[in-house]
Amino acid sequence: MTQSADLILVLIILSNFVILGSRELRVCIRTAAVQGALLSVLPLLVHREPGSRAILMALGAAVVKGLVVPGFLFQAIRHVKIRHEVEPYVGFVPSLFLCAVGSGLALLFAGSLPLAPEHAGSLLVPASLATMLSGFLVLTTRRKAITQVVGYLMLENGIFIFGLLLIEAMPFLVEAGVLLDLFAGIFIMGIVLNHIQSEFSSLDTHYLSDLKD
Amino acid sequence: MSTSLVLAAAVLAALSGLPSLARRPRPAGPSPESWLMAAAALVGLTGAALAFLPGQRGAVEVPWGIAGGPFLASVDPLSALFLGPLFVVSAAGAFFGDVYWAESLHPSWRRLRVFYGILTASLVLVFAARNLLLFLGAWEVMALAAFFLISTEWNDGKARRAGLLYLVTTHVGTLCLFGLLALIYGATGSFVLGPLPAGLAASGTGKAIFWLAVAAFGLKAGLMPLHFWLPGAHAAAPSHVSALMSGVLIKTGIYGLVRIQSLFPDPPVAWGEGILVLGVVSGVLGVAFALGQHDLKRLLAYHSVENIGIIAIGLGLGLVGRSTGNPAWMVLGFGGGLLHVVNHGLFKSLLFLGSGAVVRASGTREMDRMGGLLRVLPVSGACFAVGAVAISGLPPLNGFVSEWFLYLGLLDGVGKRAASAWPWGALAVPALALIGSLALACFVKAFGIVFLGEPRGAGPRVTDEPAWMWAPMAALAALCFAIGLAPMLVTPFLDPAIAVAAAAPAARPALPRLAAVASLRPLSIFLVGLAVVLASSLLAVRRLARGAKRDGTWSCGYAAPGPTMQYTSSSFADWTVGLFRWALLPVTPANRLERPFAKPFRFASHVDDAVLHRLLIPVFRAGAELAALGRRVQHGQIQLYLFYVALTIVVLLFQV
Numbered sequence: 001m002t003q004s005a006d007l008i009l010v011l012i013i014l015s016n017f018v019i020l021g022s023r024e025l026r027v028c029i030r031t032a033a034v035q036g037a038l039l040s041v042l043p044l045l046v047h048r049e050p051g052s053r054a055i056l057m058a059l060g061a062a063v064v065k066g067l068v069v070p071g072f073l074f075q076a077i078r079h080v081k082i083r084h085e086v087e088p089y090v091g092f093v094p095s096l097f098l099c100a101v102g103s104g105l106a107l108l109f110a111g112s113l114p115l116a117p118e119h120a121g122s123l124l125v126p127a128s129l130a131t132m133l134s135g136f137l138v139l140t141t142r143r144k145a146i147t148q149v150v151g152y153l154m155l156e157n158g159i160f161i162f163g164l165l166l167i168e169a170m171p172f173l174v175e176a177g178v179l180l181d182l183f184a185g186i187f188i189m190g191i192v193l194n195h196i197q198s199e200f201s202s203l204d205t206h207y208l209s210d211l212k213d
Numbered sequence: 214m215s216t217s218l219v220l221a222a223a224v225l226a227a228l229s230g231l232p233s234l235a236r237r238p239r240p241a242g243p244s245p246e247s248w249l250m251a252a253a254a255l256v257g258l259t260g261a262a263l264a265f266l267p268g269q270r271g272a273v274e275v276p277w278g279i280a281g282g283p284f285l286a287s288v289d290p291l292s293a294l295f296l297g298p299l300f301v302v303s304a305a306g307a308f309f310g311d312v313y314w315a316e317s318l319h320p321s322w323r324r325l326r327v328f329y330g331i332l333t334a335s336l337v338l339v340f341a342a343r344n345l346l347l348f349l350g351a352w353e354v355m356a357l358a359a360f361f362l363i364s365t366e367w368n369d370g371k372a373r374r375a376g377l378l379y380l381v382t383t384h385v386g387t388l389c390l391f392g393l394l395a396l397i398y399g400a401t402g403s404f405v406l407g408p409l410p411a412g413l414a415a416s417g418t419g420k421a422i423f424w425l426a427v428a429a430f431g432l433k434a435g436l437m438p439l440h441f442w443l444p445g446a447h448a449a450a451p452s453h454v455s456a457l458m459s460g461v462l463i464k465t466g467i468y469g470l471v472r473i474q475s476l477f478p479d480p481p482v483a484w485g486e487g488i489l490v491l492g493v494v495s496g497v498l499g500v501a502f503a504l505g506q507h508d509l510k511r512l513l514a515y516h517s518v519e520n521i522g523i524i525a526i527g528l529g530l531g532l533v534g535r536s537t538g539n540p541a542w543m544v545l546g547f548g549g550g551l552l553h554v555v556n557h558g559l560f561k562s563l564l565f566l567g568s569g570a571v572v573r574a575s576g577t578r579e580m581d582r583m584g585g586l587l588r589v590l591p592v593s594g595a596c597f598a599v600g601a602v603a604i605s606g607l608p609p610l611n612g613f614v615s616e617w618f619l620y621l622g623l624l625d626g627v628g629k630r631a632a633s634a635w636p637w638g639a640l641a642v643p644a645l646a647l648i649g650s651l652a653l654a655c656f657v658k659a660f661g662i663v664f665l666g667e668p669r670g671a672g673p674r675v676t677d678e679p680a681w682m683w684a685p686m687a688a689l690a691a692l693c694f695a696i697g698l699a700p701m702l703v704t705p706f707l708d709p710a711i712a713v714a715a716a717a718p719a720a721r722p723a724l725p726r727l728a729a730v731a732s733l734r735p736l737s738i739f740l741v742g743l744a745v746v747l748a749s750s751l752l753a754v755r756r757l758a759r760g761a762k763r764d765g766t767w768s769c770g771y772a773a774p775g776p777t778m779q780y781t782s783s784s785f786a787d788w789t790v791g792l793f794r795w796a797l798l799p800v801t802p803a804n805r806l807e808r809p810f811a812k813p814f815r816f817a818s819h820v821d822d823a824v825l826h827r828l829l830i831p832v833f834r835a836g837a838e839l840a841a842l843g844r845r846v847q848h849g850q851i852q853l854y855l856f857y858v859a860l861t862i863v864v865l866l867f868q869v
Contacts, residue, residue: 089852136859140852148851 002122005045008038009127012157013103016134019154020095025084025146029073032150035131036065039157046124046164061160064179069153077146090141102133119165132158152185215269216288218260219296219341225253226303227334230327238316242681246326247307250333254304257296257337264293265706272343281346281404290709291475292340294551295461295468297706298558299340301692302460303333305685306453306562312682313569314451321365325451332358332457339465345394345404352390352465356383359462362454363446375445378825382432382442389429393473396422406476408716414477414484423484426473427491434466436525437495440518441825444506447514448578452569455510459517460562464554467524471547474532475716482536482635489529489637493644496522500651501793504658504786505820508578509568512659513561516604519648520557523616524550526641530622535715537635540724545622547714548707548727553615555703556696560603560612563689567597570682571663576674580662580782587664589673594664596686601656603693606649609744611696618731619645651789658785667776698741704728783818790820798823 015035019028040061043054077084088095106129113125135154138147229249236245263269272287288296307329316322335358338351360383364376396418400409413419428439435443443463447455470488474480499518506512527550534542568578570593575583587594603610623638623645696703704727712724727733768774783790790799801818821827846857 136855140856140859142852 002045005042006123008041008045009123009161012038012161013127013130016103016131016154017096017099019150020099020134020137021092023086023092025077025086025144026074028086028147028150029070029077032073032153033066033070035154035157036069037062039065039160042161042164060179065153065157065160069149073146073149086147087143088141089143090137095137095141098137099130099134102137103130106130106133116165124161124165128158128161130158131155131161156185214271215260215263215266215293216271216273216286216341218263219257219288219337220273220286222253222257222260222300223334223337223341225249225256226330226337229253229307229330229333230323233323233326238322240317241312241315241679243308244311244316244326246330247304247311250307250330251304253333254300257300260288261293261296261300264288265290265709279346282344284347285344285405286338286341286347287343288341289713290706291468291471291551291713294555294706294710295340295464296337298464298555298562299333299336299461301689302457302558302562303329303336305689306456306566308681309456309566309569309685310451310453312679313453313573321367324361325365325454328358328361329454329457332362332454332462336461336465340468343406345397345406348406349387349390349394353387355462355465356380356387359383359446359454359458362458363450365451365454366449369449371445372449375442375449379442379446386429386432389425389432393422393425393429396425397476406472408478409476411478414479414481419477423473423477423480426470427487430466430469430473431491432466433469434463434521434525435495435518436466436491436521437498437518438824440495440499440521441822441829443518444502444511444514444822447517447565448508448510452510452565452572455513456562456565456569459514459565460558463517463521464558467521467528467550467554470528471551471714474528474535475714478716480532480536482533485529485532485534485536486637487529488525488532489641492522492525492527492529493641494522495519495525496648497644497651498793498796500648500655501789501797502820502822504651504655504793505783505790505797505799507580507782507819509571509580509583509659509663510565510578512580512655513564513568516564516652516655517557517561519652520553520561520604523619523645523648524553524557526645527551527553527615527619527622530619530638530641531711531714533635533638534622539625539635541625541730542622542638543715544711544724544727544730545618545625547711548704548731549615549618549622551710551714552618552696552700552703552707553612556603556611556615556693559689559692559696560600560610563596563600563686563693564604566686566689567593567600570678570686571597573682574673574675577670580659582670583663584666584669584776584779585664586668586673589676590664590678590683592678592683593686596683596690597664598660599690599693601660603697605653605656607653609694609697609740609747611693613740614697614700614736616645616649617736618727621731654789655786658782662780662782662785666779669776669779669781694744698744699737700731700740701728701733701737704731704733796823798827 012035015031015038018031019035022028022031040058043058043061047054090098103126107126110125110129115125119125132155135151135156135158138151138154140151142148142151226249229246232245232249270287270289272285274286275284277284310325310329314322314325319325332355335351335355339348339355342348342351360376360380363379364372366372367376394404397409398404400413400418400422401407409419409422414423427436432439432442447459450458474484496519499515499520499522503512503515503519506515527546527548530546531543531550532546534540534544534546570590571583571586572578574586574589577583599610603612606612606616620642623642626636626638707727708724711727715724765774790797797820799818799820802816
């Protein structure tokens with residue numbers, strides 16, 4: 001069971017690299033969707049005996065992270081006329097390098113954390129930290145508002161994985177909270193996107209610096 | 214009984230603005246709101262008078278859910294002494310405002326009425342509160358109500374700036390008050406106003422408490438380096454609000470100082486000396502700045518600074534008396550200071566109401582556009598003259614009496630071996646004399662330029678003088694005369710208030726009575742005699758002049774004298790302003806007539822506030838430029854902002 005979970009976690013870490021390394025927006029969004037779908041399987045695997053709540057949670061995560069949000073993003077890039085290319089501040093190779101360093105550091109750091117014995121060997125914590133870091137990289141180094149949303153999504157995915165650690169100790173309230181938070185975040189980003197679009201006829205966050213006082 | 218009545222008056226005053234919210238503008242004349250204020254004043258004055266009967270001084274204590282102890286209010290003679298002018302001035306101002314702030318002309322009349330009542334109520338609570346948190350709350354309500362009143366004419370940029378400056382200043386004072394409260398709580402473990410432990414005054418905490426009080430209350434009272442908000446605010450507010458503010462609101466600072474020093478059983482001499490020096494500085498420079506003003510209400514506002522200085526001289530003398538154990542200084546210093554609080558409350562509000570009448574008639578506050586207004590406003594002009602004589606400290610009016618007490622007290626140390634422990638008091642005497650003479654010069658200027666001569670500019674705009682406008686002024690003038698001619702009427706009220714201020718413990722021999730120390734009976738006979746001589750000579754001059762033919766003054770044969778050839782406010786004060794050039798820093802253009810047939814040129818001189826325009830504004834402007842460097846961090850890139858957030862989180866993680 002832990003092995004299959006670890007396999008999925010490795011796939012998630014790999015998907016981080018794909019998102020950071022891909023030149024095309026569609027690939028980014030699609031990979032983020034895949035990451036979300038992979039993630040939604042995790043509650044079932046981490047639980048010793050998955051009950052109805054775990055199944056519900058997995059379903060919710062799959063629908064929101066795998067379908068709704070990516071669908072929304074695809075619709076966004078179809079509606080607004082933008083070049084379907086990622087515009088990075090930091091180039092693809094350096095960002096991949098940073099991501100690799102970050103993932104390595106996450107592994108090292110997780111090893112030094114005083115974790116509960118049942119989580120000590122698992123990849124849950126390093127994968128969560130690595131995903132958060134890469135999400136953060138996307139947030140800070142990519143220029144388009146759409147990629148900001150993707151970065152935010154990855155950040156949330158990392159937090160989601162971390163939340164799995166508590167899945168037995170804590171009620172599902174935490175998880176529901178994460179989903180709700182994500183949904184609100186996307187919602188706000190959607191509004192922001194619309195407004196950037198209508199104000200500057202572009203989705204480039206670069207133009208936002210005109211708004212500074 | 215006394216406290217309950219005073220609190221009832223506060224409730225009445227707070228609610229007095231409510232009818233205005235439900236009614237349409239009325240023609241000028243007494244309004245229901247003013248009658249409510251008058252009722253509040255009657256109830257409150259009864260309560261304040263009862264406070265002088267020992268049996269009626271019960272405190273009102275109501276447990277409430279707010280931290281820091283119960284709702285605790287009590288009116289002792291010291292509070293009552295401050296409450297008296299408050300009720301008189303607020304009621305007089307309300308009736309004056311009915312005419313002055315015509316409801317049909319000023320859309321902001323509702324807001325004015327509501328906040329006028331709230332300001333009065335909060336002032337009552339400031340004087341009556343015995344729980345420091347309640348005091349702070351009332352203080353804050355007072356500050357905000359005054360802010361809304363100052364910025365009544367919000368659409369005028371000057372009024373807006375004055376209001377904002379006041380708001381910032383008052384909150385700096387409140388900040389000091391917070392520190393004061395915390396220190397007192399630390400020293401006593403309670404927010405209830407009570408005596409502080411002996412020996413505290415010598416410790417750092419005691420010193421911090423006292424000097425924080427000087428800063429907080431000095432800002433409100435307008436002691437000289439802290440007065441910078443006062444001229445603008447008093448000029449911008451509607452005149453009856455200026456009267457209430459100058460007459461009563463700034464006295465809350467004096468009240469706070471007197472109250473805080475009375476909590477210390479053993480104040481060091483340095484405190485009294487400090488207050489005395491501050492008082493001399495405010496007094497002399499306040500009147501010097503007043504001389505340089507062209508705006509009638511700014512001039513009056515600087516005179517408030519001057520009079521606060523005179524009051525502070527009295528407080529300083531009383532404090533030194535407490536430190537050195539000299540009962541005559543305590544009685545004459547506190548007595549003169551507190552009587553001047555009452556007197557200034559009366560004659561300064563009278564003068565501000567007079568300036569309101571002038572502004573209403575002439576449509577401007579610039580003295581150099583007025584002139585000859587005595588013909589339009591005979592009664593208001595006479596009342597203004599009474600106030601001017603009183604504020605200059607001339608007999609037979611009330612200003613003379615309180616300054617007389619101060620002179621007696623300051624000179625008391627001279628030549629006496631027993632009092633030589635502190636011989637510096639006499640040094641303040643010349644300062645007091647200088648203040649009096651400069652005030653006289655300043656009011657000769659103000660009265661002469663405004664009321665005498667010929668109208669400069671377009672002449673008066675409104676020429677009627679409704680009875681409800683001058684009646685409040687006449688009442689205040691009558692009170693000035695009453696205190697001036699018969700000071701024994703007020704000294705019985707002053708004696709118990711002095712005892713509170715001097716915190717005289719029951720064990721020590723009781724303080725001598727003020728009337729005995731100041732030998733009031735001969736003084737009063739002299740004053741009444743002087744008044745009789747003055748009045749009869751006035752009548753005699755009138756009678757002699759009855760048949761005289763009226764004509765213009767001889768103008769040295771010049772054929773075409775015009776109104777522009779009269780003295781202006783700046784030319785009249787040119788010499789005296791020149792004497793104080795080192796402090797006033799007047800701004801005068803350098804162009805002069807150089808050759809025959811010179812081209813016409815404009816001349817304009819003005820005296821800015823030295824503290825505000827030469828010190829505070831440049832310092833804050835430099836600070837703003839420094840702070841602008843920090844705005845480089847704000848570049849508008851969302852990605853870097855996120856980076857800042859993450860950096861902060863990481864730093865916090867490693868710090869904690």
